[in-house]
Amino acid sequence: MKTRTPAxxxxxxxxxxxxxxxxxxxxxxxxxxxPKETTFCRNPDCDGRELEEVALxxxxxxxxxxxxxxxxxxxxxxxxxxxxxxxxxxxxxxxKLVVLGQVAPGVSPDELRTGMHMRLTxxxxxxxxxxxxxxxxxxxx
Amino acid sequence: MxxxxxxxxxxxxxxxxxxxxxxxxxxxxxxxxxxxxxxxRDVQFVSGADTIRNGYPGFIAGATxxxxxxxxxxxxxxxxxxxxxxxxxxxxxxxxxxxxxxxxALVVGADTTPKGFFAPVGGDRPDDPDWLRFRLLGATNxxxxxxxxxxxxxxxxxxxxxxxxxxxxxxxxxxxxPNARYRKEVTEEEVLTSPVVADPLRLLEICATSDGGxxxxxxxxxxxxxxxxxxxxxxxxxxxxxxTPTYPNTxxxxxxxxxxxxxxxxxxxxxxxxxxxxxxxxxxxxxxDVAEVYDLxxxxxxxxxxxxxxxxxxxxxRLLNDGDTTVGGRIPVNPxxxxxxxxxxxxxxxxxxxxxLTWQVRGQADxxxxxxxxxxxxxxxxLFGHGSSVIVTR
Numbered sequence: 088m089k090t091r092t093p094a095x096x097x098x099x100x101x102x103x104x105x106x107x108x109x110x111x112x113x114x115x116x117x118x119x120x121x122p123k124e125t126t127f128c129r130n131p132d133c134d135g136r137e138l139e140e141v142a143l144x145x146x147x148x149x150x151x152x153x154x155x156x157x158x159x160x161x162x163x164x165x166x167x168x169x170x171x172x173x174x175x176x177x178x179x180x181x182x183k184l185v186v187l188g189q190v191a192p193g194v195s196p197d198e199l200r201t202g203m204h205m206r207l208t209x210x211x212x213x214x215x216x217x218x219x220x221x222x223x224x225x226x227x228x
Numbered sequence: 229m230x231x232x233x234x235x236x237x238x239x240x241x242x243x244x245x246x247x248x249x250x251x252x253x254x255x256x257x258x259x260x261x262x263x264x265x266x267x268x269r270d271v272q273f274v275s276g277a278d279t280i281r282n283g284y285p286g287f288i289a290g291a292t293x294x295x296x297x298x299x300x301x302x303x304x305x306x307x308x309x310x311x312x313x314x315x316x317x318x319x320x321x322x323x324x325x326x327x328x329x330x331x332x333a334l335v336v337g338a339d340t341t342p343k344g345f346f347a348p349v350g351g352d353r354p355d356d357p358d359w360l361r362f363r364l365l366g367a368t369n370x371x372x373x374x375x376x377x378x379x380x381x382x383x384x385x386x387x388x389x390x391x392x393x394x395x396x397x398x399x400x401x402x403x404x405x406p407n408a409r410y411r412k413e414v415t416e417e418e419v420l421t422s423p424v425v426a427d428p429l430r431l432l433e434i435c436a437t438s439d440g441g442x443x444x445x446x447x448x449x450x451x452x453x454x455x456x457x458x459x460x461x462x463x464x465x466x467x468x469x470x471x472t473p474t475y476p477n478t479x480x481x482x483x484x485x486x487x488x489x490x491x492x493x494x495x496x497x498x499x500x501x502x503x504x505x506x507x508x509x510x511x512x513x514x515x516x517d518v519a520e521v522y523d524l525x526x527x528x529x530x531x532x533x534x535x536x537x538x539x540x541x542x543x544x545x546r547l548l549n550d551g552d553t554t555v556g557g558r559i560p561v562n563p564x565x566x567x568x569x570x571x572x573x574x575x576x577x578x579x580x581x582x583x584x585l586t587w588q589v590r591g592q593a594d595x596x597x598x599x600x601x602x603x604x605x606x607x608x609x610x611l612f613g614h615g616s617s618v619i620v621t622r
Contacts, residue, residue: 094364095354118476119489122357129488131475150480151382153374154427155366160347162363174371176480183490185480187365196427201382212364222364 094212094220098122100142101221106209107142108186108223114139119182143184145207146228147177150185154196164213175225177205191226204228231464232325233452234620235445236264237583240338242409242440242570249282252441252576253293253338260334260443265455268297271445272330275321276306277313277337277575280349289575293336303330310610311522312470313337314442314578315618319468321446331451337575338441345369346437358483358611365485370434370525372482374426377527381428384542386530388428390549392419394526395433395568397554402565404595407580409438410569419526433526438571442579444586461622463589465582467508469617473497482611501615502536502607509619513537516559517601518588520581522608523566533561536607536617555596563588563596578616581606589622 093101100107110121113128115135121143128135152175158165173190190196191208205225212222238259240252253276261268276289285292290304303324309316314337321333345368348359361367380386396416402408414432422432447455452462476488477497506512513536521532530544538559539547547553553561562568564584567577585604587593593601608616 095360118491121486129475151375151379153371153378154424155368155371156424156427157345159362159366159368159371160345162348162352162359163366165366172366174365174367174375176375178490183478185478185487185490187361187367187480187485189365201379 089214089217089219091221092218094222099223101209103209105145106207106223107145108207110141110143111138112141119143119184121184121186144179144181147179147205149199149201149203149205150176150178151201152176152190152196152199175205177225188223188225191224194227198227230326231449231466232322233447233449234463234465234586235266235332235447235452235455236260236262237586238263238443239407239580239583240441241407242438242573245439247340247439249279249338249340249441250285250292250296252439253336253443254296256338256441256443257293257297257334257336260445264445266332266445269300271300271302271332271334273321273324273333274302274304275317275333275335276304277317277579278306278308279339279575280308281342282340289336309614310612311572311574312578312608312610312614312616313575315468315608315616316470316614318444318446318465318579318582318618319470322465322468325446325448332445332447334443334445335579336441336443337579339573339575340439341437341573343437357485361483361485368426369482370426370429373434373525373528374429375480376531377428377525380527380530384545386527386545388420389416390530390545391429391433391526392416393548394523394529395419397548398523398562398566398568401555401563401596402569405565405569408565408569409571429525429527435524435567436571438573440570440573440576440580442576442583444579444582463586463620463622465618466511466621467505467619469501469504469508469615471500471504471615472613474500497615498531498535498609501609502605502617504615505605505617505619509621511603511619515603516605518563518585518598518604519559519561520564520566520584520604520606521561523562523568524572526568529561529566532607536605555598560598563593563598578606578608581608582618582620585620589620
């Protein structure tokens with residue numbers, strides 16, 4: 088059994104029961120940043136320097152999607168033989184951030200429609216001899 | 229706003245020639261100088277648009293081209309703004325002229341590109357969003373183009389045939405352009421049977437990566453009169469927009485993972501790019517005779533029709549299908565053939581757009597001439613928030 092490892096540290100919660108993207112929220116103006124902004128608030132009208140980590144809502148609506156039929160260049164680690172995959176843009180319900188993520192492998196692009204409810208899930212991105220690298224994915228809600 | 233004159237333009241044809249990028253830049257620069265009727269020794273300022281895939285000489289393009297043309301003591305600057313680098317280089321030269329720090333400047337951009345998808349700069353760089361989007365999402369440039377294309381289908385009922393027709397139009401426009409890389413008419417059927425790269429976009433609808441070079445000689449109005457005579461009416465640059473987004477930027481943009489939070493909504497970045505140019509020139513979309521827009525994909529050209537105010541949101545397909553944007557139509561778009569016929573030579577591209585408008589307003593665009601063209605606009609966008617729009621008038 089390979090060790091499940093996040094493909095990137097600190098961007099999401101590796102918890103299959105309640106997977107969440109990890110963002111920051113400015114303590115002064117309450118805006119959200121994903122990936123995390125940790126030093127200065129990027130709202131031009133806010134001088135906030137205190138940004139707290141928050142878990143983003145795990146649901147949103149599909150903004151658009153695209154399916155790739157050719158392997159991308161490195162540093163992507165493509166499956167061999169290559170399997171087409173879909174990238175979705177989902178607008179989070181509460182925070183109104185549109186976040187990209189691959190679509191979970193069980194979902195056919197033919198099922199997708201703009202405005203559809205989506206939920207965050209976890210899945211393998213690639214693996215090596217010892218580890219399976221996990222990333223966030225979008226699934227049908 | 230005071231204007232600057234376009235004294236000369238020149239290009240090295242786009243293609244896959246296998247030469248060093250400096251060669252393309254020098255050929256384009258010499259063509260622009262000859263077109264301007266001045267010599268290299270007359271140039272007081274060289275503004276280079278950088279390339280990031282050709283080592284150190286690419287990062288200091290102004291000096292690289294100046295040295296290749298022969299050190300003359302001219303002052304130089306080099307800038308990078310991704311696809312918008314050419315507009316930034318033009319802006320740097322215009323600012324020098326308008327500040328009366330120089331009378332005449334040479335703007336050059338050139339590139340040699342690798343084959344296939346643009347990849348991030350090499351090495352293990354987990355702090356670079358451009359590296360991470362490939363690593364974590366497999367999000368290539370066409371992935372982003374396809375997200376926008378799918379959005380048009382879902383929101384406005386655009387069809388794959390609409391997208392294909394953009395390619396068909398541009399392939400006809402580019403047929404007689406001596407600087408275009410692809411000079412072959414394609415049919416709707418050929419587009420719609422080409423391989424799907426990033427659904428809903430097919431191979432013939434996505435801009436290729438190319439080698440090429442473009443250059444422009446800019447001068448003060450006084451200098452232009454001195455060189456060309458008091459009765460000459462050279463094309464003028466009436467505006468250059470290099471705006472950045474305003475917070476919150478709520479449309480997902482390459483190479484980002486997410487938008488700003490849209491709990492407070494702001495104006496669209498892409499709408500703001502040409503708007504800033506119109507305001508600077510005191511003109512509006514109704515004044516345009518011709519436009520060169522950044523058709524990284526067939527579908528993206530349709531987005532630009534709306535972003536530059538040619539029609540309202542959702543009407544771009546109608547504009548295309550009515551023939552309005554074909555040469556001979558009401559407002560021809562991409563008479564050069566666009567990226568569709570050129571492919572992308574990043575730092576040269578925004579300069580090439582202005583070269584095309586120059587030929588158009590001079591009446592020299594053989595085989596693709598927009599009759600009586602007097603006012604043209606370019607628009608383009610570089611990743612990491614670089615707007616680019618230039619208005620040329622005569």
